[in-house]
Amino acid sequence: MIFIMEKEIDRKKLELLAARIRLESIRAMHASGGGHVGGCMSIAEVLAVLYGGIMHYNPENPKAEPRDKLVLSKGHCGPALYAALALSGFFPLEELLTLNKNGTRLPSHCDMRKTPGIDMTTGSLGQGASTAAGLALGKKMKSEPGNVFLILGDGECDEGQVWEMVMFAKQRRLDNLITFVDLNHQQLDGYTEDICSMGGLCGRFTSFGWESCIINGNDVCAVYDAAAKAVLRHSGSPSCIVLDTVKGKGWSLTEGKTGIHHMAVTDGMMAEAEKEFAFAFDKSVT
Numbered sequence: 001m002i003f004i005m006e007k008e009i010d011r012k013k014l015e016l017l018a019a020r021i022r023l024e025s026i027r028a029m030h031a032s033g034g035g036h037v038g039g040c041m042s043i044a045e046v047l048a049v050l051y052g053g054i055m056h057y058n059p060e061n062p063k064a065e066p067r068d069k070l071v072l073s074k075g076h077c078g079p080a081l082y083a084a085l086a087l088s089g090f091f092p093l094e095e096l097l098t099l100n101k102n103g104t105r106l107p108s109h110c111d112m113r114k115t116p117g118i119d120m121t122t123g124s125l126g127q128g129a130s131t132a133a134g135l136a137l138g139k140k141m142k143s144e145p146g147n148v149f150l151i152l153g154d155g156e157c158d159e160g161q162v163w164e165m166v167m168f169a170k171q172r173r174l175d176n177l178i179t180f181v182d183l184n185h186q187q188l189d190g191y192t193e194d195i196c197s198m199g200g201l202c203g204r205f206t207s208f209g210w211e212s213c214i215i216n217g218n219d220v221c222a223v224y225d226a227a228a229k230a231v232l233r234h235s236g237s238p239s240c241i242v243l244d245t246v247k248g249k250g251w252s253l254t255e256g257k258t259g260i261h262h263m264a265v266t267d268g269m270m271a272e273a274e275k276e277f278a279f280a281f282d283k284s285v286t
């Protein structure tokens with residue numbers, strides 16, 4: 001247990017939510033034949049923390065303003081976010097099984113026109129950075145409360161657009177923009193370090209004038225702690241929390257493996273996953 005903002009955070013509860021996000025997203029990707037499993041698994045903890053303790057939202061009226069907003073700029077990991085939204089009451093869990101099928105509200109990449117709870121359309125890497133900064137600027141111009149949360153991939157940070165946004169957000173004092181970089185060390189076809197080394201990502205954000213830190217991004221308490229501090233901070237600088245994570249985390253079939261960026265999820269794999277994630281339904285944790 002940790003105590004922050006006079007609120008007791010139950011580590012176990014958030015860990016189980018992260019496990020459910022993993023399982024429900026695997027179920028969805030199994031129903032559609034496959035998907036971006038690796039990058040969905042690595043962000044389960046940050047989604048659990050955001051939807052399980054940090055963000056203010058109303059699943060009954062998802063568009064009500066003002067509200068906190070989330071931009072999943074690595075939009076190919078939509079299934080993980082859809083799982084978090086379904087588990088938070090935005091739509092029924094069964095709907096996850098329509099992922100990427102004809103007529104679905106859940107396309108493989110996020111679409112704000114289709115899915116309740118999706119605040120920004122994403123999928124073209126880099127663009128979510130700029131649109132999140134735009135949303136944060138809009139809030140500032142309207143003196144609106146709340147924050148914009150942005151999740152970037154580490155491979156995505158090869159996009160120049162990300163760094164244009166980083167300069168812009170500092171210039172416009174967007175301290176309501178809280179960015180997470182999912183440093184899972186791999187991108188589509190290799191290790192991020194080998195393809196275009198970022199050096200120290202945290203240092204890079206700091207050098208642009210951002211409030212930055214690097215934490216274990218697969219530890220719910222570390223993520224909660226860093227996010228809660230960023231929410232309370234009003235320093236005039238945007239915040240970046242670099243999440244040191246493992247691609248494929250939490251599922252033995254994929255954790256730390258390569259070749260799992262986009263993969264098929266077969267019936268056999270699904271059956272194994274159901275057994276492995278049975279613990280996520282632990283009724284002793286309320």
Ligand SMILES: Cc1ncc(C[n+]2csc(CCOP(=O)(O)OP(=O)(O)O)c2C)c(N)n1
Nearest residue numbers: 039076123124125153154155156186187188
């Ligand atoms: C502008 C653009 N170029 C290429 C792609 C294809 N693409 C989809 S995911 C991906 C790799 C992203 O790597 P990373 O940001 O590290 O994501 P993660 O490993 O977390 O899935 C690429 C190149 C894209 N979606 N957008």
